[in-house]
Amino acid sequence: MSDIRLERSFGVSPERLFAAVTSQADLLQWWGPEGLHVPEHALDLSQTGPWYSVMVNEEGQRFKVSGQVTSIDPPKSVGFTWAWHDDEDTRGPESHVTFSIVAMEEGARLIVDHRALGDDEVAQNHEMGWGSSLNKLETLIK
Amino acid sequence: MDMTSLAETFSALADENRLAMVERLMTEGELPAGALVQDAGISGPAISRHLRVLREAGVISQRAEGTKRFYSVRRDALKAISNWTIDHRYFWESGLDRLETMLAEESE
Numbered sequence: 038m039s040d041i042r043l044e045r046s047f048g049v050s051p052e053r054l055f056a057a058v059t060s061q062a063d064l065l066q067w068w069g070p071e072g073l074h075v076p077e078h079a080l081d082l083s084q085t086g087p088w089y090s091v092m093v094n095e096e097g098q099r100f101k102v103s104g105q106v107t108s109i110d111p112p113k114s115v116g117f118t119w120a121w122h123d124d125e126d127t128r129g130p131e132s133h134v135t136f137s138i139v140a141m142e143e144g145a146r147l148i149v150d151h152r153a154l155g156d157d158e159v160a161q162n163h164e165m166g167w168g169s170s171l172n173k174l175e176t177l178i179k
Numbered sequence: 180m181d182m183t184s185l186a187e188t189f190s191a192l193a194d195e196n197r198l199a200m201v202e203r204l205m206t207e208g209e210l211p212a213g214a215l216v217q218d219a220g221i222s223g224p225a226i227s228r229h230l231r232v233l234r235e236a237g238v239i240s241q242r243a244e245g246t247k248r249f250y251s252v253r254r255d256a257l258k259a260i261s262n263w264t265i266d267h268r269y270f271w272e273s274g275l276d277r278l279e280t281m282l283a284e285e286s287e
Contacts, residue, residue, distance in 0.1 A: 043268070043271050045275045048282070048286055053282070057282060063281070067274050070269065070274070127186050129186070149271050
């Protein structure tokens with residue numbers, strides 16, 4: 038997977054934005070695409086330690102993802118690892134997500150960085166290959 | 180598709196050469212081994228090895244016609260991958276849309 042960076046500004050304080058992206062109650066309101074439910078979860082990103090979520094779409098397909106919260110610096114940033122599980126609960130390649138919050142004159146800006154883990158070439162190729170085949174798949178399979 | 184082989188599918192695709200071969204088969208359809216050797220810029224034996232890994236992982240299938248071997252992508256294998264996970268960009272973008280709605284409603 039090529040590294041992803043998304044940025045979005047919100048008209049709330051950095052503290053409120055930080056809570057919205059770390060507290061389980063808030064996370065469950067926006068975690069993942071519309072139409073997915075999160076029936077099983079331990080989605081508290083406000084402290085270091087393990088987290089996971091199982092998302093279920095309208096067709097009943099399950100998507101499990103899990104990781105560890107590795108760093109936390111309220112209200113500026115939180116970092117956690119990320120890996121999808123397959124149907125037999127085997128964990129796939131691990132990547133890393135960082136939420137960074139920047140205070141602005143009016144509100145706060147959220148930066149989401151989703152990066153392949155490790156800087157060795159094999160890991161990079163693995164993630165890149167995964168991402169590019171998935172992108173291709175999406176267009177071919179429809 | 181047998182789900183035990185999903186991890187195997189991923190590891191089979193986690194190689195630049197093999198991924199390029201699969202992408203080519205996806206785009207052009209069934210091809211003889213010779214065509215893959217010609218354009219890949221790697222040796223025949225290396226191609227054979229890559230094809231074997233892909234075949235054993237269930238990503239491609241092989242058809243014999245006399246002494247010739249033809250390869251094609253197994254769509255159900257790729258579909259299993261596609262069903263298993265969600266594109267990360269899509270995941271975060273759609274999530275942030277919902278976060279925006281949530282926070283906007285609060286501040287109203």
